[in-house]
Amino acid sequence: MYNKKKNIEPEDISYKRVLSYMQWLIERYGAYSAKTLLQKANLLFKADTQFNEPALDYLIERGIVDDLRYAERLTLSLSEKKIGPNKIKEKLYAKGLSSQTINECVSAIATTEEEYFDKALILKTRKFGDEPIDDIKLKQKALRHLISKGFSYSIANKAVSYSSNED
CATH class of the missing domain: 1.10.10 (Arc Repressor Mutant, subunit A)
Structure with missing residues (x-):
């Protein structure tokens, strides 16, 4: 059969x-x-x-496989997402790229500290609201969240304690 x-x-x-x-x-x-x-x-x-x-x-x-070109494209696409430079480095490292290539690509990103702050602030607002966080446990949770998304401690702390009235 x-x-x-x-x-x-x-x-x-x-x-x-x-x-x-x-x-x-x-x-x-x-x-x-x-x-x-x-x-x-x-x-x-x-x-x-x-x-x-x-x-x-x-x-x-033959130029068919080029780690630098691959890393540049991946860095560009990751930089458009709401993640920080440390998370971008982590994702590039997971792809098996050399640290020299990673540092070269991440330093070539035309993103300023202010733009990273804006991204961190958007993430903080989305999850924890507009108001600055005063509760210590909630503040620590927000800091851990932003740091896990690849933002530096200084940017995360600035976003967590940011008040829209400070403008």
């Missing part, structure tokens, strides 16, 4: 197969960092990983 699948031998792992897999990933899902692409290839071709790095080197030489 049901056709039994015969024991199909897996294809041999070759340089061309690894390279085509990496290119397929990039075409299908967009840009990847070099580290993430190598991890995915190592996971799929764990039986023989000798071709993974040469295939990745080929893509890097």
